[in-house]
Amino acid sequence: MKAILAFAPLLGRLKGPILLTVLLSLVTLFAGIGLLGLSGWFLTAAALSTLGSAFNIFAPSAGVRGLSFIRILSRYGEKLSGHDMTLRLLSDLRAWLFAKLFPLVPLARRYGRGDLVSRLLADVEALDTVFLVALGPISTAVLAGAAMTVVLAIFLPGAALLYGLLVFAAVLLVPIGLVLASRAAGAEVVAAGAALRQAVLDGIDGHQDLVLFGAIDQATNAAATASQQLSHARRRLGLRAALAAALVQLLAGGALIGTLLAGLAAREAGAIDGPLLAGLLLAVIASFEASAMLVRSATRLAGAAAAADRLQAIANTAPAVTEPAAPLPIPEGGELRFEAVRFGYDPQHPVLDGLSFAVRTGECLAIVGPSGAGKSTIAQLLLRLVDPDAGTVRLNGSDLRDAAGAELRQRIVLMTQDAPVFLDSIRANLSIGRADAGDDELWRVLDAVRLAQFVRGLPGQLDTLVGEAGRTLSAGQARRICLARTLLSRADVIVFDEPTSGLDAETEAAFLAELPELTRGRTAIVITHAVVPETFDRVLELRAGRLE
Template sequence: MKAILAFAPLFARLKGAMLLTLLLSLLTLGAGIGLLGLSGWFLTAAALSTLGSAFNIFAPSAGVRGLSFIRILARYGEKLSGHDMTLRLLSDLRAWLFARLFPLLPLARRFGRGDLVSRLLADVEALDTLFLVALGPISTAVVAGAAMTVVLALLLPGAAMLYAVLFFAAVLLVPIGLVLASRRAGAEAIAAGAALRQAVLDAIDGHQDLVLFDGRDAAVASSGSAARRLSAARRRLGRNAALAGGTVQILAGGALVGTLLVGFAALQALQIDGPLLAGLLLAIIASFEASAMLVRSATRLAGAAAAADRLQAIATSPAAVAEPAAPLPIASGGDIRLEAVCFGYDPAHPVIDELNLAIRTGECVAITGPSGAGKSTIAQLLLRLVDPDAGVVRLNGSDLRHVAGPELRRRVALMTQDAPVFLDTVRANLRIGRDDADDADLWRVLEAVRLADFVRGLPGQLDAVVGEAGRTLSAGQARRICLARTLLSQADVIVFDEPTSGLDFETEANFLAELPALTHGRTAIVITHAAVPPSFDRVLELRAGQLRERRAQPSGS
């Protein structure tokens, strides 16, 4: 529960909306209690009355109708206010989480993709309804129970204490017990859900290989195991909720029977009349409706507590790299130097060892080598997504460990093999590279990457919407959109990590052949498996953690 309290500042921002929702919820519950109590009194009084037509039915009828309308309007207002507040809280939660995720990049080595998706989606959603389904109903029930206790103390004093004990046991002790009993099952359900997502995503991504190498049974077994864990955890949650629900009903029955017995004694002593006793009994039944809702709320609260723990775990993870306490400026230019750099995800098995590299401003250099040799690690070192275990990475003589992250990423840009095209306009996709670029800048860079004629032919041109992940574009066009976005940045150094991934041979060759001219005047480092054309200044091959220079290959070889 401590993890939930850590999110208190986010909830505090919405205290006005929460208070309004709470008041409307209380009004809804109060109107329901009043409606049932007044109806009970009215029907009983009408049945027992000997006044005939002299009995005033209009005032109680008007009260019943008025309370009905109040309940309907308050319920509508509560839903409107509550869901608006929940959506705003969801926005704040995602902004809070993503702001803490960026310093942790890259995340792949810390969290599995399915686990990360679960944290970003299911865990956030478990928290965004926390007030609506848990904290709000608990607060409303407590206030309503206190008010009902006061009413009983005034009208039927002998029943007030009994009601208070049983009601608050139903709205506080039972939910707290349910949360404690369900905490482990709730955490297991969330963990099993993350494992199931991971298994399903892995099976989808590797479906072809699983079929070709007859690995389907293992994939089915993996997802089946996670599904069984999830099912077992949810059964435990359901069993706990059922027991708690039964306990609440027993407590409600005890309050009703106890009040009835006290009421009979008061009725015989002429301290209360029959219609009022009937109204109080029905009001008690209505008040316990709030306690029944809390069983569902407590189950959600247990899941929210586990989700909060997981979100706090990811948000408080140490950053992949530490920002310098007193960052130093970077001189102009694009000189890159790696001096005796060692790095390994497992320190006992370094990927690169005593690596030295010097690239002058304006050079276009290709780095090739087999998969797993450490080419992409060089890109991560240059962007300071990781720090070397030993040695120094320098930009224009400055040790990157002494440079502020935002300043470094303003000076060094990266285009990866999976750089996305977003479901948005061409203009918006390009301006990711430089948000203050005007239309002239956009057309200039589109001309440079030979995409201007294509964009001019689109309905809306720069305002044309490209499909999600660039599905309305060919692979080559999507790559060129990403290239244009990267070139639009004002970085002195541009790193291309497998920029031609997924392209056919001819498109790949043309793409690489144009890069030196497109990056003229800037330092360009191209990490690739493809044949490197002679237009590159140098080609370096990475093997066994070391770089050696070799000749570029003609485009047709």
């Protein structure tokens, strides 16, 4: 629960909508209690009346109808306000989470894909309704129980104490006990759900290889095991919820019987009449309406507590790199230098070991080598997504660890092998590279990457929408959009990490042959498996973290 309380500042921003939702919930509940109580009094009084037409049926009838309308309207307003507040909370929650995640990039080494997806989706969803289905109903039930206790203290004092104790147990002790008893099962549900997502994603991503290597059964068994664990955890959670629901109903029954016995005694003593007793009994029943969903609320709260723990864990993870306390400016130019750099994702098994090389300003350099040699790690070090375990990476003589991250990313830009084309216009995709680029600059860069003629032939030209992930473009056109976006940047250094991934051999050769000319005047480092054309200034071969 401590992890949920850590999100209190987010709820504090929405105190207005929260208070409105609670108020409307109370109006709905009180209208329901009043409706049932008034109906019980009215029907009983009408049945016992011997006055015939002299009995006033109009005022109680009007009261019943009025309370019915109030209940309908307040219920609608409660749902409208509650869901609006929940959507605002979801927006704030995602903004908070992504703000925490950005300094942690890249995340792949710390969290599996399925686990990360689970935290970003399922765990956030578990929290975005925590008020709507948990905290709100519990608060409403407590206030309604307190109000009904006051009413009984006025009209039927003999029943007030017992009712107060039983309703207190039903709306507070049982939910709290269920939350405590369900913490382990709730955490297991969250963890098993993440494991199942991971197994399913692995099966989808690697389906072709699983079929080719006959490993379908192994993948299926992994998913089935995760599914069984999830099912078992949910059954445990469901059993606890069923027992808690039964206990709440027993408490409600006890409150009703206690009120009835106290009422009969008061009726015998002449302290209360029959219609009022009937109304109070039905009002007691109605007051427990809020407790009906408290078990479900408490179960959701247990799952939300586990989700909050996981979100806080990822948010409190130490970043891979830290900003310098007093950042130093980077001198002009694009000269790069690796000085005896050692780095390993596991420090005991370095990917790069004593790597040293230099790149002159304006030079176009290719780095080649087998998979796992450490080529992409060089790109991460240059962008300072990670810091070396030993040695130094310098730009124009300045240690990258002394530079502000924002300035560094203005001076060095990266185009990755999976750089995306977004579901937006061509103009918007290009403007990511430089937001203030005018149309003339956009056309020049498109012309430079040999895409201008194609774009001019489109109905909307620069404002033409491209499909998600560039599906309306060929692979070569999508890569050239990403290249144009990268070239628009004013960065002194451009790093290309497998920029021709997914291209056919002919397109790949043409793409690489053009890079030295396209990056002329700026330092370019191209990390690739492909055959490097002679237009490059130099080629370095990396093997097992060292230059050959």
